[in-house]
Amino acid sequence: MRNLLLAALVSAGNAVAAPFAVQVGEARIGLDAPPGFSDTTSTGSPRLQELAEQLTSASNRILLFAVSDADLRRFTLGDQLDLRRYMIVVTARASERDRMSESGFKAFVAESAREFGPLPAAAGDLRKHLETQPPGAVSLLAELRKDSDALSVLQGTWTKGKLFERSKYLLSTSSVVLLRGKVLNLSVYTQYDDPADLEWIRITTGRWIDELKRLNSR
DSSP states (O other), X not given: OHXXXXXXXXXXXXXXXXXXXXXXXXXXXXEOOOTTEEEOGGGOOHHHHHHHHTTSOTTEEEEEEEEEHHHHHHHHTXXXXXXXXXXXXXXEGGGTTOOOOHXXXXXXXXXXXXXXXXXXXXXXXXXXXXXXXXXXXXXXXXXXXXXXXXXXXXXXXXXXXXXXXXXXXXXXXXXXXXXXXXXXXEEEEEEOSSXXXXXXXXXXHHHHHHHHHHHTOO
């Protein structure tokens, strides 16, 4: 019986991970989570919805909130979530019905880049760089991508550990992408423990943007 339950849970997780479409104004946008992650919005869980809402403004509509497949299994079994890595896609409610042209998006990207602020000099040791900022402050670290239909930047923050606790470091990417005339905001998060986490978030963000473009190019 237990084996049947576990098989059902794995099957449910795989179903959630499949590509799906959301309606944004008049456009149907194809979405999918990166490999190893599953969208949670279809679970209807108030707890997961609350977690997602903490990542964005109330003026945005959440289109996808993905956690690792392992975390989804933990949640289904009633265990504590690890939440070491997760991601979200949102769109501004006020402009859902608006259609943006490529030229309009170019101006939007230029304004977004100004809002992110100036790029810092080469950060070197990211932990030391982040520790020069106030704990909890989000710092711009690098520009990852600037295309005609996408802008992506790398950011970081840290929390100072209490007595006998390690300080914690968090990396995130913030991306704006034009899909079928709609502007979507993508964010990817990971704890930063070693250089492999930095490599992971860079590669995952780039591949995710490319995959969403592919899904919506048909």
